[in-house]
Amino acid sequence: MSTASNTARANILGRLKAAPGRPGPDLPPWTPPTYADKLARFRQMAEANHAEIHDVTASNWPQRLATLLNNRGLRNLMIAPGTPRGDALVQAAAQGVPLPPLVPYDQSVEALKDALVHQVDAGLTGTRGAIAETGTLILWPTAQEPRLLSLLPPLHIAVLEEDTLHDTLAAAVRDQGWAAAGMPTNALLISGPSKTSDIEQTLAYGVHGPKELIILLVKKGE
Amino acid sequence: MTAATPPTVTAPAKPDTVYFFGTCLVDMLYPEAGLAGMDLLRHAGVRVIFPEGQSCCGQPARNSGYMEEARAVARAQLDAFPGDIPIVVPSGSCAGMMKTHYPHLFEGDPDQPRAIAFAARVHELTAFLVNVLGVTLEDKGAPVTVTWHPSCHSLREMGVVEEPKALLRQLANVTLVENKRERECCGFGGTFAVRQAAVSTAMVSDKLASVRETGAGTLLSGDCGCLMNIGGHAEKVGDGTRCRHIAEFLMERCHGG
Amino acid sequence: MAADGGHHPEHAPRFAERAPDALNNPQLRRNFRRAMDGLMAKRAAQFPDPAYWAELRARGAAVKARALAKLPDLLERLETNLTANGVQVHWAETTEEANAIVLGILQQAGARTVIKGKSMVSEEMHLNAHLERHGITAVESDLGEYIIQLAGETPSHIVMPCIHKNKAEISDLFAEKIPDQPRTDDVDELTAAARRVLRERFANADAGISGVNFAVAETGTLVLIENEGNGRLSTTLPPLHIAVTGIEKVVEFLDDVPPLLALLTRSATGQPITTYVNMISGPRKAGEKDGPTAVHLVLLDAGRSRVYQDVELADTLRCIRCAACMNHCPVYTRVGGHTYNAIYPGPIGKILTPQLQGLDAAGDQPHASTLCNACAEVCPVKIPIPDLLVRLRREAVRPTETPATHLPVVKDGGAERSWKESLVWAGWRLVYTRPLLYRMVTRALAWGGNWVPASAPLMRDWTKARARPRFKPRTLHDLARERGYLNEVPK
Incomplete structure (x- = not known):
């Protein structure tokens, strides 16, 4: 921090501390909503957010994904090697599941930028759970599963386990212990594909990020 | 939304006497509306008192930023409506001034308790006819x-x-x-x-x-x-x-x- | 208004003088009316249960009020935790200082092009112009901001910056400014054109600049919300990210974010949540494959610590910039954002601008309101905007002092004072506090008030659009006595 910034810091904090004290109110009670059927709420809201949901199982999802991608005629799929989902797809492809060519996000963005910005058709990530109230996915990108995987490709596919649903963001923050665990470099809430309504309040999808979001919902015990 | 909430009706006891605060605009430009308001109350079976000392709620000065002037005129109304009789007003705006702004207007003033008590007695005419007089x-x-x-x-x-x-x-x-x-x-x-x-x-x-x-x-x-x-x-x-x-x-x- | 807030109110056209331009533009009127009607309906649909709205809003207001009560402490904690996370924190007392800090960081990194996420604080700084003067190109990437940057305009709304423009105007603009772009009335095609241009800008930018919606002291986290993904791109793809924010954006705990977020998106655009909530707690760590390698936060004061001195006016700092107040404002709806000639238009601007820039520059703004309370009714953090408008009207004619500094509470306090107006109110007070005098004057008006010439001050402005009010021959005082109403409770 520069000298000027240090002076500014001292002056700003000095003024704030010299101001008359004021009592901070106690927080009044607030009961965020809960849902008897979290999955139904999630489905309804995620679809309202323009996400496409496909019910899959722990064993059949690579095959289902292959069908979805081939029906769309996609040229390739970027995956995160070293993550359970990424490795499962590599294995499935080796076993003959007709997936499009898999592109690993295995180098830094500087090396992969051109492919990421111009060539990759789809990116696949896992999720850290989801929020029923708003139909929202929780993603905590990692060293293995980088941030841009869910952003630059025109199609984002997210794998969500059905037993990781939370009623609300408040519940997720509390139950997953975000503050205590320490926040990752980047944590994301994603509710549908990229969109804008800046032109005459008309909705248009894919303005900068993905045009489409597909959620593969892995059903329990199947 | 708060405004969509029906007003809480505490079913106050029906008073036998009310004050009428006519408002300055009604006094000079729409006196027949004020008189009709008083007559409606009288027909509903309450005795209506119109204190002659009344003038204006003070809102014009308050809204222009002239708080001292607004307070002086408001104080004149505190004086003109003694006791604990309800004050009925044929204007939501003047009633709002007296009910929601008097307590703040008299902040730090010895008359603030009086202003707070006054504010609690203020009723808008139609709400009074429906909620209090039924x-x-x-x-x-x-x-x-x-x-x-x-x-x-x-x-x-x-x-x-x-x-x-x-x-x-x-x-x-x-x-x-x-x-x-x-x-x-x-x-x-x-x-x-x-x-x-x-x-x-x-x-x-x-x-x-x-x-x-x-x-x-x-x-x-x-x-x-x-x-x-x-x-x-x-x-x-x-x-x-x-x-x-x-x-x-x-x-x-x-x-x- | 002048960025330096100098003493020249007579040169800056006042609100009342600027308004007719907008009022006489039927296309602009239609654009705003349509947009505001849509936004109001969408917001209302998000708060169907009044009891839940009241509970959520009470929580949101208290969260912000509590954060403000601890503001200096929270800023220090924010700085400590961000620094521990590897984010470099800078402090700026003025927008000039903030510009110098941002420029310095960019120059040190050798940056030539910058991609920007939407940031009202950067508008407050006039950052793009500053960078341009020093040879750095800053490109706005939010679609609305991109459109107005192409048009060489300023935002007319703090959430929807190009809300004053319709599709045809945007189509013409794109055709003129974007190579090989045909005219089209298809919004998807217009959006795709912007995506095509901006994607290259993202890929080649040396740095990204963004604002901040909430800065969480507890974890050292910057929370940014958006729908387009441009905010995520600006803060992820370039090797350097600089966030700029006002000091009032800090909240204490991560738990404080959910209620504020729920209020913000629902109030702003009628969405239960935005497409992206982007929580940044540091630069790229060893082993991570993307994200900027350096993250900076510039904390800007620019008058906020002065607003903080007055406990009543400090409620202004609770604002979470949702724009619900302007969406519901009957004045804003008719004149649009540019009439305010300020960074922050609408009701929140009418209380914020005079406090940040002073009453010389913006002392007329608090009067551009009927005090209809529509803004206060929808404000998700319960800022009593009409009361603060009245407070500022007062500071403009009868300034109060801050006990600690003996400075006027608001810069240029007393700027709107005139002896004529003071005299009018003194006379009014005299008459309206003396019952006998009052009755004499009202009776005189009943007798002669209708002869006041239509050319008299006030009457002239009133009668341009309305018939003159008519004094009645007998006042209510007269009629009440005649009808036998008692003057006092019988003893």
Whole structure:
């Protein structure tokens, strides 16, 4: 921090501390909503957010994904090697599941930028759970599963386990212990594909990020 | 939304005596509306006192930033309405000034406790007729279609939403058509109408257009500031909409004026 | 208004003088009316249960009020935790200082092009122009901001910056400014054109600049919300990220974010949540494959610590910039954002601008309101905007002092004072506090008030659009006595 910034810091904090004290109110009670059927709420809201949901199982999802991608005629799929989902797809492809060519996000963005910005058709990530109230996915990108995987490709596919649903963001923050665990470099809430309504309040999808979001919902015990 | 919440009716005991605060605008420009308000209360079986010492709630000065002047005039009203008798006001705006702003206006002033007690006694006329007196009205007039204009302060400071409409719906021959833009300000705003004349004109012109869309030939309101603005604009542009205070309308239909 | 807030109110056209331009533009009026009607309906649909709205809003207001009560402490904790996370924190007292800090960081990194996420604080700084003067190109990437940057305009709304423009105007603009772009009235095609241009800008930018919606002291986290993904791109793809924010954006705990977020998106655009909520707690760590390698936060004061001195006016700092107040404002709806000639238009601007820039520059703004309370009714953090408008009207004629500094509470306090107006109110007070005098004056008006010439001050402005009010021959005082109403409770 520069000298000027240090002076500014001292002056700003000095003024704030010299101001008359004021009592901070106690927080009044607030009961965020809960849902008897979290999955139904999630489905309804995620679809309202323009996400496409496909019910899959722990064993059949690579095959289902292959069908979805081939029906769309996609040229390739970027995956995160070293993550359970990424490795499962590599294995499935080796076993003959007709997936499009898999592109690993295995180098830094500087090396992969051109492919990421111009060539990759789809990116696949896992999720850290989801929020029923708003139909929202929780993603905590990692060293293995980088941030841009869910952003630059025109199609984002997210794998969500059905037993990781939370009623609300408040519940997720509390139950997953975000503050205590320490926040990752980047944590994301994603509710549908990229969109804008800046032109005459008309909705248009894919303005900068993905045009489409597909959620593969892995059903329990199947 | 808070305004959609029905006002909490605590069913206060029906008083035998009330004060009437006429407001300065009614006093000089719409005295017949004030008199009708007093007559309605009298017909409902309460004794009405009109203290001669009353003048203005002080809102014009307060809204212009002249707090000392506003406080002086407000204090004169504290003096003019002694005791613990309810104070009924034929204006949501003046009632709002006294009920929601007097306590703050007298902050740090020895009279603040008096201002707080005064504020608690203030009632808007239609809300008082419905919630406290529980009046029943019998319509003796010819069929007519009307629309309602709530003032911003009756809606958002006094929480008076349904009461005036409930009164109108008691009248068998009166058809109430709601204005889709009822909750939008008419553009009066006291000195706003002259300080920001162009914007105010655009607002009142839109308001009149929305009134015309209802097809009602009569616009009723509980606030003479709005009536002076909307009615004045209607007259200026040659629109035939009749703009009247609800008290006058009710008196005329139920008790022959 | 002048960025330096100098003493020249007579040169800056006042609100009332600027308004007719907008009022006489039917296309602009239609654009705003349509947009505001849509936004109001969408917001209302998000709060169907009044009891839940009241509970959520009480929580949101208290969260912000509590954060403000601890503001200096929370800023220090924010700085400590961000620094521990590897974010470099800078402090700026003025927008000039903030510009110098941002420029310095960019120059040190050798940056030539910058991609920007939407940030009202950067508008407050006039950052793009500053960078341009020093040879750095800053490209706005939010679609609305991109459109107005192409048009060489300023935002007319704090959430929807190009809300004043319709599709045809945007189509013409794109055809003129974007090579090989045909005219089209298809919004998807217009959006795709912007995506095509901006994607290259993202890929080649040396740095990204963004604002901040909430800065969480507890974890050292910057929370940014958006729908387009441009905010995520600006803060992820370039090797350097600089966030700029006002000091009032800090909240204490991560738990404080959910209620504020729920209020913000629902109030702003009627969405239960935005497409992206982007929580940044540091630069790229060893082993991570993307994200900027350096993250900076510039904390800007620019008058906020002065607003903080007055406990009542400090409620202004609770604002979470949702724009619900302007969406519901009957004045804003008719004149649009540019009439305010300020960074922050609408009701929140009418209380914020005079406090940040002073009453010389913006003392007329608090009067551009009917005090209809529509703004206060929808404010998700319960800022009593109409009361603060009245407070500022007072500071403009009868300034109060801050006890600690003996400075006027608001810069240029007393700027709107005039002896004529003071005299009018003194006379009013005299008459309205003396019952006998009052009755004499009202009776005189009843007798002669209707002869006041239409050319008299006030009457002239009133009668341009309205019939003159008519004094009645007998006042209510007269009628009440005649009808036998008692003057006092019988003893």
